Amino acid sequence: MRASLIQIGVDEDESVEARRARVASLVREQAGADLVVLPELWTTGAFAYESFATGAEPLRGPTYEAMAEAAREAGVWLHAGSIPERGEAPADGGPGAEGPLCNTSLVFSPSGALAAAYRKIHRFGFDKGEAVLMGAGDTLVTVPLPDTTLGVATCYDLRFPELFRGLVDAGAETLVVPAGWPERRRSHWTLLAQARAVENQAFVLACGTAGTHAGVPQAGHSIVVDPWGEVLAEAGPDEEILTVDFDPARVARTREQFPALKDRVLGLPPPTV
Numbered sequence: 001m002r003a004s005l006i007q008i009g010v011d012e013d014e015s016v017e018a019r020r021a022r023v024a025s026l027v028r029e030q031a032g033a034d035l036v037v038l039p040e041l042w043t044t045g046a047f048a049y050e051s052f053a054t055g056a057e058p059l060r061g062p063t064y065e066a067m068a069e070a071a072r073e074a075g076v077w078l079h080a081g082s083i084p085e086r087g088e089a090p091a092d093g094g095p096g097a098e099g100p101l102c103n104t105s106l107v108f109s110p111s112g113a114l115a116a117a118y119r120k121i122h123r124f125g126f127d128k129g130e131a132v133l134m135g136a137g138d139t140l141v142t143v144p145l146p147d148t149t150l151g152v153a154t155c156y157d158l159r160f161p162e163l164f165r166g167l168v169d170a171g172a173e174t175l176v177v178p179a180g181w182p183e184r185r186r187s188h189w190t191l192l193a194q195a196r197a198v199e200n201q202a203f204v205l206a207c208g209t210a211g212t213h214a215g216v217p218q219a220g221h222s223i224v225v226d227p228w229g230e231v232l233a234e235a236g237p238d239e240e241i242l243t244v245d246f247d248p249a250r251v252a253r254t255r256e257q258f259p260a261l262k263d264r265v266l267g268l269p270p271p272t273v
């Protein structure tokens, strides 16, 4: 299987419309790949909190349309990263009522059909930013492809191993993590991507952004890790397309030859004091 991770530079000197057109063209250039992956919130920037509301789109908005068409034209599975999605206003909300905002990932099939939407479960920022501006998803999402099953998670989710175990229990073999990870915590990014791969005996495809937005330099360093925890490919700090060939059958082989997942002990009682 060939995957291309498009590590987009997200800077404020490019308009959302220009970036959307540029990204659509980069996706089209990946014809021949099986899977293309984009980062988190690449239209606005994951740390551009003031732009979440102004840059919000309905699920089937301009980014959806552009990415569906690009996936179809390239004939690839496309994890189109995430958008700030504005949900529908509640029917009884009164005039001017707005629907909730979510950090929503979109996955398209090679025919351009929406295969899955995943609303980020763990929102970043503690008592600020995304954590207060966005609503949280509550549903795990897997996507069956012809040769592997994707399990999807977004950025800060990478810090929560139980989410990934849930995906593995649901059949995931390739864990796809779009992100807008800051340079300041780059060592965590690499370490956590490798940890999620080793503990789940799965491929991890983690695609971040480059550039600087809202004063936050981005880490870049998109990374592909195999089920043994080895780094198959890693990008540098700048905009880059990271292309990697991998054999999805290695997941089943690794799980068979080193069957640690079978030794899980679930439902332990709390410690006694």
Ligand SMILES: NC(=O)CCC(=O)C(=O)O
Pocket: 040, 046, 123, 124, 154, 155, 156, 157, 159, 179, 180, 181, 182, 185, 188
């Ligand atoms: N956009 C994010 O989820 C950022 C996460 C992050 O900076 C971290 O976990 O560290």
